[in-house]
Amino acid sequence: QVQLVESGGGAVQPGRSLRLSCAASGFTFRNYGMHWVRQAPGKGLEWVAVISSDGSNKHYADSVKGPFTISRDNSKNTLYLQMNSLGPEDTALYYCAKDDFWGRWDVWGQGTTVTVSS
Amino acid sequence: QSALTQPASVSGSPGQSITISCTGTSSDVGTYNYVSWYQQHPGKAPKLMIYEVTHRPSGVSNRFSGSKSGNTASLTISGLQAEDEAEYYCTSYTGSSTYVFGTGTKVTVL
Numbered sequence: 001q002v003q004l005v006e007s008g009g010g011a012v013q014p015g016r017s018l019r020l021s022c023a024a025s026g027f028t029f030r031n032y033g034m035h036w037v038r039q040a041p042g043k044g045l046e047w048v049a050v051i052s053s054d055g056s057n058k059h060y061a062d063s064v065k066g067p068f069t070i071s072r073d074n075s076k077n078t079l080y081l082q083m084n085s086l087g088p089e090d091t092a093l094y095y096c097a098k099d100d101f102w103g104r105w106d107v108w109g110q111g112t113t114v115t116v117s118s
Numbered sequence: 119q120s121a122l123t124q125p126a127s128v129s130g131s132p133g134q135s136i137t138i139s140c141t142g143t144s145s146d147v148g149t150y151n152y153v154s155w156y157q158q159h160p161g162k163a164p165k166l167m168i169y170e171v172t173h174r175p176s177g178v179s180n181r182f183s184g185s186k187s188g189n190t191a192s193l194t195i196s197g198l199q200a201e202d203e204a205e206y207y208c209t210s211y212t213g214s215s216t217y218v219f220g221t222g223t224k225v226t227v228l
Contacts, residue, residue: 035217037164037219044121044205044207044219044220044221044222045156045158045164045207045209045219045222046219047209047216047217047218047219050215050216050217057215059214059215059216060216061119061216062119063119095163095164097164100169101169102152102169102170102211103152103153103154103169103170103209103210103211103217104154104166104169104170104175105154105156105164105166106166106175108163108164108165109163110163111163
């Protein structure tokens with residue numbers, strides 16, 4: 001079935017880096033743009049980044065522009081989020097989502113938790 | 119990229135109709151018809167309920183409907199049911215391939 005599975009989350013100290021992965025299955029991954037969305041504990045959803053189907057276009061929320069890099073490997077059906085210089089404000093559950101068309105995010109993973117604390 | 123404004127909470131009795139507003143600006147909701155709504159139950163991933171302002175994905179109940187006027191989009195849930203109790207988020211395209219979510223609305227079924 002159509003599925004997204006995130007991994008790579010964990011507890012890290014401020015200033016450290018982490019790379020999240022999102023493994024896709026059940027659909028033709030290379031045909032779709034993909035997003036990362038995060039949710040801080042007890043807070044709302046925050047859009048983080050998007051990457052086009054071929055990986056040539058990437059866009060970020062102002063809050064993560066610079067430290068975060070979105071990428072994908074279509075040969076491995078996997079989406080990534082490289083997060084550098086992490087701060088406590090980056091503590092959140094990170095979801096990946098499939099972009100069917102212009103904000104029509106029809107498939108979501110279950111999320112991976114990132115905790116930034118000293 | 120300021121968050122779209124939603125009421126913190128909306129409640130209704132079973133069978134009633136409720137409407138959740140989502141107010142943005144002329145740079146997002148007011149310009150683009152790429153407004154979506156997501157339902158999120160506690161501990162679960164968001165679920166797409168409405169896309170492109172008024173369209174419902176297959177499998178979503180026709181009790182859910184969307185609309186837009188000016189800088190404000192709305193989600194209406196008619197015939198409210200216990201299973202509709204959840205958090206609801208709107209999102210809008212903001213241009214240059216970026217998006218913004220609403221602040222979220224907790225729907226309570228009395």
